[in-house]
Amino acid sequence: MNQLxxxxxxLSGAALALGAGLLKSGAALAAVxxxxxxxxxxxxxxxxxxxxxxxxxxxxxxxxxxxxAENGAVVPIAVTSKIPNTQSISIIAEKNPFPxxxxxxIANGAEGYxxxxxxxxxxxxxxxxxxxxxxxxxxxxxxKITIGGCG
Amino acid sequence: xxxxxxxxxxxxxxxxxxxxxxxxxxxxxxxxxxxxLAEDNPGELWxxxxxxxxxxxxxxxxxxxEQCDFxxxxxxxxxxxxxxxxxxxxxxxxxDLESRLLTCMVRLQGFKHEDxxxxxxxxxxxxxxxxxxxxxxxxxxxxxxKVNVSLSHQQEYDTYKAGEYLFFRRSGxxxxxxxxxxxxxxxxIRLQDLIHMTDKKGAQExxxxxxxxxxxHYVVRTMxxxxxxxFWQMRLPDMKYGSDLSVALTTYLNxxxxxxxxxxxxxxx
Amino acid sequence: MxxxxxxxxxxxxxxxxxxxxxxxxxxxxxxxxxxxxIVPMHFIQNVVVTHNGKNVxxxxxxxxISRNPFLGLRVKGxxxxxxxxxxxxxxxxxxxxxxxxxxxxx
Numbered sequence: 001m002n003q004l005x006x007x008x009x010x011l012s013g014a015a016l017a018l019g020a021g022l023l024k025s026g027a028a029l030a031a032v033x034x035x036x037x038x039x040x041x042x043x044x045x046x047x048x049x050x051x052x053x054x055x056x057x058x059x060x061x062x063x064x065x066x067x068x069a070e071n072g073a074v075v076p077i078a079v080t081s082k083i084p085n086t087q088s089i090s091i092i093a094e095k096n097p098f099p100x101x102x103x104x105x106i107a108n109g110a111e112g113y114x115x116x117x118x119x120x121x122x123x124x125x126x127x128x129x130x131x132x133x134x135x136x137x138x139x140x141x142x143x144k145i146t147i148g149g150c151g
Numbered sequence: 152x153x154x155x156x157x158x159x160x161x162x163x164x165x166x167x168x169x170x171x172x173x174x175x176x177x178x179x180x181x182x183x184x185x186x187x188l189a190e191d192n193p194g195e196l197w198x199x200x201x202x203x204x205x206x207x208x209x210x211x212x213x214x215x216x217e218q219c220d221f222x223x224x225x226x227x228x229x230x231x232x233x234x235x236x237x238x239x240x241x242x243x244x245x246x247d248l249e250s251r252l253l254t255c256m257v258r259l260q261g262f263k264h265e266d267x268x269x270x271x272x273x274x275x276x277x278x279x280x281x282x283x284x285x286x287x288x289x290x291x292x293x294x295x296x297k298v299n300v301s302l303s304h305q306q307e308y309d310t311y312k313a314g315e316y317l318f319f320r321r322s323g324x325x326x327x328x329x330x331x332x333x334x335x336x337x338x339x340i341r342l343q344d345l346i347h348m349t350d351k352k353g354a355q356e357x358x359x360x361x362x363x364x365x366x367x368h369y370v371v372r373t374m375x376x377x378x379x380x381x382f383w384q385m386r387l388p389d390m391k392y393g394s395d396l397s398v399a400l401t402t403y404l405n406x407x408x409x410x411x412x413x414x415x416x417x418x419x420x
Numbered sequence: 421m422x423x424x425x426x427x428x429x430x431x432x433x434x435x436x437x438x439x440x441x442x443x444x445x446x447x448x449x450x451x452x453x454x455x456x457x458i459v460p461m462h463f464i465q466n467v468v469v470t471h472n473g474k475n476v477x478x479x480x481x482x483x484x485i486s487r488n489p490f491l492g493l494r495v496k497g498x499x500x501x502x503x504x505x506x507x508x509x510x511x512x513x514x515x516x517x518x519x520x521x522x523x524x525x526x
Contacts, residue, residue, distance in 0.1 A: 031466070031478050031480060033465045033466060033480050034480055038480075038482045064183075064187070065183075065184075066180070066181065066183045066184025066185075066187070067180050067183065068180045068181055068184070068342075069184050070181055070184060070185070070342070070343070070366075070420045071366045071367055071420045073366065073367060073486060073487070074188065074366040074367075074486045074487075075184070075486075076184055076187035076188055076490075078187070078492065093484065096484055098482060098483075098484065100482060101481070101482050101484040101485060102479060102480065102481050102482060102484075102485060103479070103480045104477060104478070104479045104480075104493075105477070105478040105479070106476070106477060107474075107475050107476060107477075107478070108471065108474045108475060108476050109471070109476060109495060109496045109497045110469075110471075110476035110477050110493055110494065110495050110496070111435065111493070111494040111495070111496055113492075113493060113494045114477070114479075114491070114492065114493055115187075115439075115490070115491070115492030115493070116485060116486075116489065116490055116491055116492070117188075117485065117486040117489065117490050118484055118485060118486060119448070119484050119485070119486055120484075146341070146342035147341050147342060148339075148340065148341055148342050148343025148420055149340055149341065149343040149420070190439075191439050191441060191490050191492065192441075193441050193443070193488040193490070195426055195441060196423070196424075196426055196441055196443055196488075199424075276445070276487070278423075369487050369488055
């Protein structure tokens, strides 16, 4: 879908919502989808397009994920950030064809915690990138992907 | 391809070492992933679908399933799945949940049996079949209850013995019986661990976790599907959905699993 | 026609533990159907979660999020009865909103 149509739909959706009084005060419009970052094929490019070329290793980020995942199509990943003023959490599967899988912007009292499930094509490092107070922090965990069953 | 082989070999070595090093609860490297997936199971979305289908007027007769008797009386679902398979006087047969469901869909709603069998197993990635959703809903009404199969009727006992015989019988070009894969501890196919069904705990897991969301298929699967697929994997002739053979094996396995607490949908790879 | 989500929001002390199950194909645009034709990309790009009308989470997703996706988050300063609303929007412009009230821990 081209950018213009997508923007139009987003704006018209928002306009309808405003008109119907559905958008309450304090509710921001959804963030624009970061096409450049999501379409990056190299981890370095994805990070650059996230605005995070320099990462600080942090022990205050915990990645909860299986050491070995039975099914690469449904790999559960949870990221907890204890870094104060966490603004966003991004999840990168380094060996995926498009490494950036998701970015979560956190606001208004949500904890620095997200949990979801990824498709992973192969055993790979899963990297969490946390933005806090304008700086970028990172942690990494390897998840092994197995093949099971008769085929 | 050699990359995958050496990768599997490396993982197998790591996994087997991990298991050998820490036998018991702490040693299972697949446990974390399984628990995370089971806690939030997409299969739950099919319970509501099944409930709607159960109470909707459907089929040529435009009737709901509320008069269906699963052994506790017409329309009584609480605890019904827990005592299946069992003998039914109106059909004169021992029936499992799915074959009994098909009986009701035919007799009450006017569906054709052959049509139901054709669509009972939905394509992977689809929105699922009515039979799958209904089987899940009906079983979910026994959640928290213990599997409680009785063999007090002679036919129930005979069916159980037939299932036991079938579990151990080797046949076909592979000379496989269920027991080859499921009769010992710590067996696996590639990196898929195989449930030890001649062990009480393994049998209880089988009896209490179907229907289940099959992660790789993105739909809810049932015990009948599991048997059909196992027969296919063993390169045996196609097992007919709802057949006496399937009821016999299910009776044997569920009875062996008596006492297990039902918790559906399960989550399978 | 989008399918309803299943949202659980349980209060733990003063934090709502929110778990959302969605039904969506999350097609990558790489998969071929039975006839060998490419199944076009069709995936949720954005999920917004609000707490009593205020944005608490704004997620951007790629097609690498699993089919029938799951989202878990935690909202501080919640009370029983507070409204949690979830809206997803996919790359075709389809959207769905569901909402629940925060429940006490059972």
